[in-house]
Amino acid sequence: MTNAEKVAVLTEALPFMKQFFGKTVVIKYGGNAMINAALKQKVIEDIILMKFTGMKPVIVHGGGPEITAMLKQIGKQSEFVSGLRVTDTETMEIAEMVLVGKLNTEIVSLLNRNGVKAVGLNGKDANLTIAKKHLATVYEGTQVKEVDIGYVGDVIKINPEIISALLAQDYIPVIAPTGVGENGESFNINADYVAGEIAAALGAEKLLLLTDVEGIYRDYKDQSSFISTLTFAEATGMIAKGSIEGGMVPKVEACVRALAGGAGKTHIIDGRLPHSLLLEVFTNEGIGTEVVKTKGER
Numbered sequence: 001m002t003n004a005e006k007v008a009v010l011t012e013a014l015p016f017m018k019q020f021f022g023k024t025v026v027i028k029y030g031g032n033a034m035i036n037a038a039l040k041q042k043v044i045e046d047i048i049l050m051k052f053t054g055m056k057p058v059i060v061h062g063g064g065p066e067i068t069a070m071l072k073q074i075g076k077q078s079e080f081v082s083g084l085r086v087t088d089t090e091t092m093e094i095a096e097m098v099l100v101g102k103l104n105t106e107i108v109s110l111l112n113r114n115g116v117k118a119v120g121l122n123g124k125d126a127n128l129t130i131a132k133k134h135l136a137t138v139y140e141g142t143q144v145k146e147v148d149i150g151y152v153g154d155v156i157k158i159n160p161e162i163i164s165a166l167l168a169q170d171y172i173p174v175i176a177p178t179g180v181g182e183n184g185e186s187f188n189i190n191a192d193y194v195a196g197e198i199a200a201a202l203g204a205e206k207l208l209l210l211t212d213v214e215g216i217y218r219d220y221k222d223q224s225s226f227i228s229t230l231t232f233a234e235a236t237g238m239i240a241k242g243s244i245e246g247g248m249v250p251k252v253e254a255c256v257r258a259l260a261g262g263a264g265k266t267h268i269i270d271g272r273l274p275h276s277l278l279l280e281v282f283t284n285e286g287i288g289t290e291v292v293k294t295k296g297e298r
């Protein structure tokens, strides 16, 4: 790279550094970018760079594949209904061990070893994520049924004071996707939903969801149908039509929820691409699919 090119990269980043200085950015970290060690290090580096350029990153992490692997080790098969893990008492215990005990502390430790101050939280800390039982919607022919899938939770309230207190003191909060019920019971919540609710509760400038595809496709089977900007209304329409399926549904719903709750902009980006966070935040083109209230904002 020539000196002129190096300067161009830095000057291109400057307006974004100004725009996001002091602003809260929620990052949902999961999927492939979390399993692969080399990618993990790059995500951590990006978050640290974002922090040192003045942003206030908040991390919400997943860990679905790791929960599945741990359940397999104890001889338990994972079962999903409408993309959500059927969670009996034993599964809940394992999910909490993996998400809170293992993955949350791993991410916190990686950040701390790289020069920032990170603090781990789960839904029970300071009553951060209040939840109630989620009933899964299942379609059988023309019939729609609601099914009890155990300790799977819907967020009913986020108490963001602990996050705000940590951000004010320069810490990076790292949040595991569990919730607490009215009787103190634990709930397993899809991490995308937790990220969407947290972005809404904080009125975050941005919600960035890392995934294992480039972004959203109008038709998932047709790679040329990639969409770079989608409005709130278009996204809701695509879910209703069934053009967004499986693991992408909670992501898009999380974007819609975050925007409805007051977040600025939301992005679904490719976690397989090294430094995808930096490319999204600090370049004119950005990457991935942005889901926005109305077209034309930046």
Ligand SMILES: Nc1ncnc2c1ncn2[C@@H]1O[C@H](COP(=O)(O)OP(=O)(O)O)[C@@H](O)[C@H]1O
Residues within 6 Å of the ligand: 030, 031, 032, 062, 210, 211, 212, 213, 215, 216, 217, 218, 219, 220, 243, 244, 245, 246, 247, 248, 249
């Ligand atoms: N319209 C769509 N555009 C892009 N991906 C889609 C679409 N519909 C369904 N998908 C699926 O959603 C998946 C992303 O969800 P998931 O695998 O749960 O992500 P992660 O593990 O990163 O949280 C993609 O790999 C893809 O198979």
Ligand SMILES: CC(=O)N[C@@H](CCC(=O)OP(=O)(O)O)C(=O)O
Residues within 6 Å of the ligand: 029, 030, 031, 061, 062, 063, 064, 065, 067, 083, 084, 085, 095, 152, 153, 177, 188, 189, 190, 191, 192
């Ligand atoms: C209810 C439910 O399905 N919870 C998820 C929580 C973890 C998660 O969401 O992890 P990813 O973001 O890596 O998929 C699960 O048990 O897998």
